Amino acid sequence: MIALAVLFSCSMSQVVHAAANSLQDVRERGVLIIGTDATYPPFELKVGDRFEGFDIDLGNEIGKELGVAVRWENINWDGIFAALRARKFDLVISDVVITDKRKKELAFSRPYFPSGQTIVRRKGDERIRSAKDLPGKLITVQQETTGQYAVEKLGLPAERIRKFETMQDALLEVRNGRGDAAVGDLPALGEMIRKGYPELEVVGGIFVRENYGVVLRRGEPELLTAVNDALGRIMADGRYARIYERWLREPLPASVLPSLEQMRNQGTPVAEKSAGSALTIRWELLRSTYPLLLRGALMTLWITFLGLLLGVPLGLLVALVRLSTVRPLSLLATAYVEVVRGTPLLMQIFVIYFVLPSLGVSLPQLVAAVAALSLNAAAYIAEIFRAGIQSIDAGQMEAARAVGMDYKSAMRWVILPQTVRRVLPPLTNEAVALLKDSSLISIIGLSELMRVGREQASNSGSPVTIVLAVALLYLAMTLPLTHLVRHLEARWQPISRPRRSSSTTNQQRAAS
Amino acid sequence: MNGNGAASILVVSDLHKSFGRLEVLRGISLNMREGEVVALIGASGSGKSTFLRCINRLETPTSGTVHFRDMTLWPSNPQVDLNQVRCSMGMVFQRFNLFPHLTALENVTLAPRKVLGVQAEQARNEGLALLEQVHLSAKADNYPAELSGGQQQRVAIARALALRPSLLLFDEPTSALDPELVGEVLEVMRDLAREGRTMLVATHEMSFAREAASRVLFLDEGVVVEEGPPGQVLEAPRQERTRTFLSRVLNH
Numbered sequence: 069m070i071a072l073a074v075l076f077s078c079s080m081s082q083v084v085h086a087a088a089n090s091l092q093d094v095r096e097r098g099v100l101i102i103g104t105d106a107t108y109p110p111f112e113l114k115v116g117d118r119f120e121g122f123d124i125d126l127g128n129e130i131g132k133e134l135g136v137a138v139r140w141e142n143i144n145w146d147g148i149f150a151a152l153r154a155r156k157f158d159l160v161i162s163d164v165v166i167t168d169k170r171k172k173e174l175a176f177s178r179p180y181f182p183s184g185q186t187i188v189r190r191k192g193d194e195r196i197r198s199a200k201d202l203p204g205k206l207i208t209v210q211q212e213t214t215g216q217y218a219v220e221k222l223g224l225p226a227e228r229i230r231k232f233e234t235m236q237d238a239l240l241e242v243r244n245g246r247g248d249a250a251v252g253d254l255p256a257l258g259e260m261i262r263k264g265y266p267e268l269e270v271v272g273g274i275f276v277r278e279n280y281g282v283v284l285r286r287g288e289p290e291l292l293t294a295v296n297d298a299l300g301r302i303m304a305d306g307r308y309a310r311i312y313e314r315w316l317r318e319p320l321p322a323s324v325l326p327s328l329e330q331m332r333n334q335g336t337p338v339a340e341k342s343a344g345s346a347l348t349i350r351w352e353l354l355r356s357t358y359p360l361l362l363r364g365a366l367m368t369l370w371i372t373f374l375g376l377l378l379g380v381p382l383g384l385l386v387a388l389v390r391l392s393t394v395r396p397l398s399l400l401a402t403a404y405v406e407v408v409r410g411t412p413l414l415m416q417i418f419v420i421y422f423v424l425p426s427l428g429v430s431l432p433q434l435v436a437a438v439a440a441l442s443l444n445a446a447a448y449i450a451e452i453f454r455a456g457i458q459s460i461d462a463g464q465m466e467a468a469r470a471v472g473m474d475y476k477s478a479m480r481w482v483i484l485p486q487t488v489r490r491v492l493p494p495l496t497n498e499a500v501a502l503l504k505d506s507s508l509i510s511i512i513g514l515s516e517l518m519r520v521g522r523e524q525a526s527n528s529g530s531p532v533t534i535v536l537a538v539a540l541l542y543l544a545m546t547l548p549l550t551h552l553v554r555h556l557e558a559r560w561q562p563i564s565r566p567r568r569s570s571s572t573t574n575q576q577r578a579a580s
Numbered sequence: 581m582n583g584n585g586a587a588s589i590l591v592v593s594d595l596h597k598s599f600g601r602l603e604v605l606r607g608i609s610l611n612m613r614e615g616e617v618v619a620l621i622g623a624s625g626s627g628k629s630t631f632l633r634c635i636n637r638l639e640t641p642t643s644g645t646v647h648f649r650d651m652t653l654w655p656s657n658p659q660v661d662l663n664q665v666r667c668s669m670g671m672v673f674q675r676f677n678l679f680p681h682l683t684a685l686e687n688v689t690l691a692p693r694k695v696l697g698v699q700a701e702q703a704r705n706e707g708l709a710l711l712e713q714v715h716l717s718a719k720a721d722n723y724p725a726e727l728s729g730g731q732q733q734r735v736a737i738a739r740a741l742a743l744r745p746s747l748l749l750f751d752e753p754t755s756a757l758d759p760e761l762v763g764e765v766l767e768v769m770r771d772l773a774r775e776g777r778t779m780l781v782a783t784h785e786m787s788f789a790r791e792a793a794s795r796v797l798f799l800d801e802g803v804v805v806e807e808g809p810p811g812q813v814l815e816a817p818r819q820e821r822t823r824t825f826l827s828r829v830l831n832h
Contacts, residue, residue, distance in 0.1 A: 467677035
């Protein structure tokens with residue numbers, strides 16, 4: 069909480085500090101910082117360390133027009149506007165579609181590219197021919213893109229729209245057969261499919277027309293004017309045509325420049341004033357979003373619970389196998405633990421959800437989420453159990469064997485009951501960790517708390533409010549668990565510790 | 581050797597045990613008859629514990645033979661069920677090794693219930709009788725952590741008796757106890773000796789060996805140096821090593 073408060077007050081002071089004239093800032097700095105989500109060829113992609121694409125060339129030209137160098141910042145799409153508003157960069161150029169909704173929170177330059185939403189299907193899937201065929205199907209989109217908005221406008225219910233962090237993941241979902249069709253914008257989508265998805269095809273042409281614009285914070289008229297003027301010159305003197313031909317691999321159609329010229333006023337009017345800080349808490353926003361956030365929290369609890377329900381017995385099994393004297397089995401268990409603990413959970417989730425389907429194992433979202441969490445937790449839980457079993461005094465096993473119990477019943481009646489008492493605190497810690505780690509499940513589009521929070525944060529234009537609310541919800545779920553640990557530790561203390569330690573006994577004997 | 585004509589219950593001959601290159605037992609033989617109480621004395625590290633643990637096979641001997649009643653325990657014999665053998669050989673450990681998560685009564689009844697399949701009610705009655713025998717019926721529902729060392733060791737003795745063993749192995753049962761608690765444990769052991777139990781006791785308590793044992797074995801460096809009735813071994817030892825050991829222990 070303290071950390072949050074500090075963070076919050078820091079952000080506030082940054083707002084106060086911010087100068088009104090960003091153009092002057094940029095010129096003094098000598099560098100124009102532009103944010104982009106470089107996962108969208110041919111507009112922006114990263115090749116090695118270099119940014120490339122239509123938007124990159126265009127942004128570099130804008131820098132030249134302003135007489136400054138350009139520095140590109142790569143960032144996830146769902147955080148891109150929050151970062152812009154937090155002044156991490158001056159502009160966003162990331163094929164952002166100009167919409168009325170976005171105009172309420174952000175400022176747009178004049179349109180620089182005419183685009184539109186189109187549909188992608190598996191090759192030859194004749195059930196889907198146009199937008200009319202989408203209702204009733206399972207549609208994948210990149211979250212908070214105009215693709216998502218276009219599908220929502222068609223009236224599809226939320227549970228039929230599956231949202232992903234990148235367009236690539238949305239396309240994988242269709243290729244893997246779990247989604248029926250993806251919706252995104254041309255011409256970028258055509259390029260992606262040509263390059264990496266021979267199983268997919270674009271169908272039905274553009275069904276929603278839209279335009280890309282450069283994004284700025286509101287209330288910065290000098291910078292907006294400078295960007296608009298720069299775009300005008302770049303379009304007029306032939307540089308625009310060269311960029312177009314380089315990246316879209318076709319001559320610039322004659323209609324493009326006149327139509328962009330016609331729409332030059334569709335950006336944000338220069339006179340408009342600031343929309344208020346993104347960093348203030350908006351209580352009314354909480355009132356409207358809390359049912360969504362609560363539902364997300366419930367999903368988080370549910371997948372964590374299921375993950376533990378499967379992960380604890382599996383972990384115990386792995387621990388017992390690892391301690392067994394059958395060498396190949398114990399090596400196998402060790403390998404499992406090492407591989408899972410040595411690789412990021414995010415990657416494990418990705419493999420289970422996006423890679424397994426190409427091996428013929430296509431798991432539904434919830435199943436994949438629970439499988440990933442329980443398989444991951446089992447490795448950590450196995451180590452907890454192993455350490456717990458090994459911490460039990462060897463005399464316990466001997467005493468059990470000496471009264472005629474076989475290994476199995478000695479484990480069952482003597483060793484494990486004591487182990488359980490010892491491992492409950494670390495096990496509960498693992499539950500807390502798993503609950504927080506379950507936020508990584510958001511990459512497969514399951515509506516758990518983190519995903520809902522991020523959607524709402526980018527949707528609302530007030531990320532701070534939502535982020536704080538999400539943090540508090542996580543805290544509300546983890547605090548009872550950490551309290552439970554303390555309670556259990558206190559309760560079982562007297563049984564696990566003998567009153568008199570034998571070392572003092574020995575000292576007394578030695579002294580006598 | 582005992583000369584009273586009772587049947588041999590445990591016959592060990594030329595038992596060897598090595599841990600890696602360290603030879604701990606170097607040819608020990610012992611013939612015990614029913615009702616005998618044999619005391620094993622000797623310095624720490626002389627092999628007393630290892631000898632006991634080789635008998636109930638918590639350790640695996642290196643060579644030699646072990647016969648218990650009509651069974652051959654070593655060399656290893658697939659027809660002999662070790663768990664069954666251990667039921668008829670109770671063992672009491674130096675560090676008690678009570679199960680800390682179970683009450684005194686549950687410690688005593690666990691094996692009868694889980695190994696022999698005795699009904700809960702019957703196991704409970706027999707367990708209470710055993711606790712009565714070690715003067716602890718009042719502590720039946722206490723956990724080991726709530727008992728003194730002497731009480732814990734008496735519960736451990738009751739636990740060893742619960743399977744009605746025909747041989748009791750004691751591995752320095754009073755060595756981990758405060759001096760003032762040794763007496764109550766020895767008293768219980770004397771009672772058992774008087775009842776005619778067959779007992780093999782590794783101990784540092786010379787008074788117990790003198791009063792309760794029918795025979796004393798002095799072990800040093802893995803061999804039996806001297807063996808005989810307590811009066812002879814403890815009062816008039818023939819071997820120099822025995823005399824040195826006894827003078828050290830008795831002047832203690």
